[in-house]
Amino acid sequence: MNASGWRRHLTGYAFISPFIIGFLAFTLIPVAASLYLSFTDYDLFSRPRWVGLDNFADLFFRDSKFWQSVKVTFIYVVFSVPLRLAFALFIAMLLNVSTRGIGLYRTLLYLPSIIGGSVAVAIMWRNLFGDQGIINLLLTAVGLDAVRWFGNPTAALWMLIMLAVWQFGSSMLIFLAGLKNIPATYYEAASVDGAGPVRRFFRITLPLLSPVILFNTIMQTIAAFITFIPAYIITKGEGGPLDGTLLYSLYLFRKGFVFYHMGDASAMAWMLLLVVAILTAVLFATSKFWVHYESKGGQ
Amino acid sequence: MRIKTFKWTLYHLFVAAFSFLMLYPVIWLVMSSFKPSNLIFVTADSLLPDPWIWENYVTGWKGIGGHTFGTFIKNSLVLVVLGTVGAVLSSAVVAFGFARLQFFGRNFWFAIMMMTLMLPYEVVMVPQYILFSELGWLNTILPIVVPAYFGHAFFIFLLVQFIRSIPTELDEAATIDGCGKFRLFTRIILPLVVPALATATIFSFYWRWEDLLGPVLYLNRPSQYPVSLALKMFLDNETVSNWGAMFAMSVVSLIPVFILFFLCQKYIVEGISTSGLKA
Numbered sequence: 414m415n416a417s418g419w420r421r422h423l424t425g426y427a428f429i430s431p432f433i434i435g436f437l438a439f440t441l442i443p444v445a446a447s448l449y450l451s452f453t454d455y456d457l458f459s460r461p462r463w464v465g466l467d468n469f470a471d472l473f474f475r476d477s478k479f480w481q482s483v484k485v486t487f488i489y490v491v492f493s494v495p496l497r498l499a500f501a502l503f504i505a506m507l508l509n510v511s512t513r514g515i516g517l518y519r520t521l522l523y524l525p526s527i528i529g530g531s532v533a534v535a536i537m538w539r540n541l542f543g544d545q546g547i548i549n550l551l552l553t554a555v556g557l558d559a560v561r562w563f564g565n566p567t568a569a570l571w572m573l574i575m576l577a578v579w580q581f582g583s584s585m586l587i588f589l590a591g592l593k594n595i596p597a598t599y600y601e602a603a604s605v606d607g608a609g610p611v612r613r614f615f616r617i618t619l620p621l622l623s624p625v626i627l628f629n630t631i632m633q634t635i636a637a638f639i640t641f642i643p644a645y646i647i648t649k650g651e652g653g654p655l656d657g658t659l660l661y662s663l664y665l666f667r668k669g670f671v672f673y674h675m676g677d678a679s680a681m682a683w684m685l686l687l688v689v690a691i692l693t694a695v696l697f698a699t700s701k702f703w704v705h706y707e708s709k710g711g712q
Numbered sequence: 713m714r715i716k717t718f719k720w721t722l723y724h725l726f727v728a729a730f731s732f733l734m735l736y737p738v739i740w741l742v743m744s745s746f747k748p749s750n751l752i753f754v755t756a757d758s759l760l761p762d763p764w765i766w767e768n769y770v771t772g773w774k775g776i777g778g779h780t781f782g783t784f785i786k787n788s789l790v791l792v793v794l795g796t797v798g799a800v801l802s803s804a805v806v807a808f809g810f811a812r813l814q815f816f817g818r819n820f821w822f823a824i825m826m827m828t829l830m831l832p833y834e835v836v837m838v839p840q841y842i843l844f845s846e847l848g849w850l851n852t853i854l855p856i857v858v859p860a861y862f863g864h865a866f867f868i869f870l871l872v873q874f875i876r877s878i879p880t881e882l883d884e885a886a887t888i889d890g891c892g893k894f895r896l897f898t899r900i901i902l903p904l905v906v907p908a909l910a911t912a913t914i915f916s917f918y919w920r921w922e923d924l925l926g927p928v929l930y931l932n933r934p935s936q937y938p939v940s941l942a943l944k945m946f947l948d949n950e951t952v953s954n955w956g957a958m959f960a961m962s963v964v965s966l967i968p969v970f971i972l973f974f975l976c977q978k979y980i981v982e983g984i985s986t987s988g989l990k991a
Contacts, residue, residue, distance in 0.1 A: 424813060424815070425815025425816075425818060428808055428813060432825060434862055435861075435862020439840060442839070519981075521734070523981075531921075532943040532944055533962035536943060537959075538737070539947075540744075541740070543753070546753070547757070550757050579734070586981060635830055642925075645924070646924075665834050666834075666925075669841075678838050682838065685835065689832055
């Protein structure tokens with residue numbers, strides 16, 4: 414290779430070097446270290462002690478809280494992601510018209526998603542669902558029984574799911590951008606052929622939007638798996654009542670930084686990584702069956 | 713024509729009512745912050761405070777542990793500004809490399825970068841904590857700020873897409889005029905990507921302003937607390953049932969977020985719809 418070739422490669426690496434250094438120092442080495450720590454007993458103060466697969470065996474066979482956190486997280490993901498996406502798509506279709514004030518609606522409906530991750534909103538949510546909160550006032554006003562949201566594990570988890578669904582705004586914006594890319598002529602042609610709104614939705618909107626839906630599903634599923642702040646704030650870091658909101662990330666955090674079982678925490682982190690990787694792979698692998706790409710000629 | 717007008721009126725009524733319903737919790741939070749603490753839940757069904765009071769803001773501002781809320785806001789701003797400057801500038805440099813330079817292994821590193829987008833923070837949390845404690849960085853802002861200076865995958869991705877949309881004729885003309893790569897980046901490309909830099913800055917602001925896990929892990933002295941952690945402390949002392957003050961400071965913590973939101977609509981919508989940035 415000649416001198417100018419070397420220079421070209423070096424210039425390239427010079428520009429991306431911040432990323433490479435950061436990746437090695439703050440990602441690759443920590444990920445590897447976390448794998449090593451998952452096979453050790455380590456409390457931050459004494460040296461890590463090799464214990465082989467003991468951490469995994471403990472979590473799997475002797476730690477009922479571990480399974481509880483897996484169960485709770487699974488329910489949280491399975492309900493919050495589809496509900497939020499369906500909600501986002503519904504609102505996006507509602508807003509995909511041209512009329513005055515549409516920009517204002519879009520802004521207002523997007524606001525919850527911008528503030529949703531903050532401690533302030535978690536505090537607000539906590540108080541909405543309190544024993545004397547608005548939600549219970551509303552329930553009793555329509556003749557239902559008040560729910561003890563902080564006394565019932567299932568109700569508490571649904572409180573978190575509702576918080577997640579409430580933050581539908583960013584998915585809504587992505588869907589809106591996707592909907593705007595569907596040519597109006599498709600709908601006109603379908604209407605001429607006698608297709609009703611339901612048929613148009615399933616035959617035109619959904620297939621043409623499927624790449625966007627795939628992208629959203631992957632990102633939101635991962636985000637849901639690692640949800641931390643709402644559970645941490647709303648239940649004051651305990652994951653109660655009766656571990657009903659002990660999301661996986663919260664339990665991992667407690668293992669590591671409340672009980673100082675760094676080995677267990679690392680083992681849990683690696684299992685999370687594997688689940689996220691498998692899920693992403695499955696979503697991508699199955700996407701060819703349900704994602705429609707325009708370039709294929711619209712079959 | 714009549715029927716059409718009627719349909720639109722119905723549409724606006726429905727969407728406006730729905731928007732109000734979705735924002736009701738936030739409005740309720742703001743209004744409750746002006747109610748006396750002992751009336752917040754007694755009068756939870758009425759939105760308007762009666763009497764309308766400011767005391768919650770006065771007591772809330774006094775803060776906790778002898779530090780006023782002014783200290784917490786200052787701490788938050790330091791974290792936000794230092795982190796954002798680092799993340800946006802370093803991401804721009806890296807993005808230029810990926811988008812405009814040809815070099816061996818470029819696609820490999822780009823794929824690695826996209827993979828880090830999917831990596832849960834939990835996986836690196838424990839080793840990073842050990843690393844930073846070995847470096848003696850506990851109880852400093854360094855563990856939160858320094859990693860920002862090595863590029864942020866989402867911002868790099870956003871900027872790469874943006875730079876690729878700029879015609880390469882500009883680069884060629886500049887190169888013929890004897891412009892080196894670094895000058896090409898600072899003089900030609902950087903000014904053209906200002907909109908994308910703005911989008912990245914806004915999102916970085918949001919993420920860092922709201923960040924709780926970093927401060928929980930690394931900052932243990934109340935004098936160092938950012939707003940998010942101070943609010944959590946408020947909540948942990950909730951037994952005193954000074955809800956009014958807690959609500960008031962929650963509102964204060966949201967004010968910068970609201971201001972930025974309404975001022976920078978265009979960039980936020982752009983960032984979300986083009987690259988799926990999420991607040």
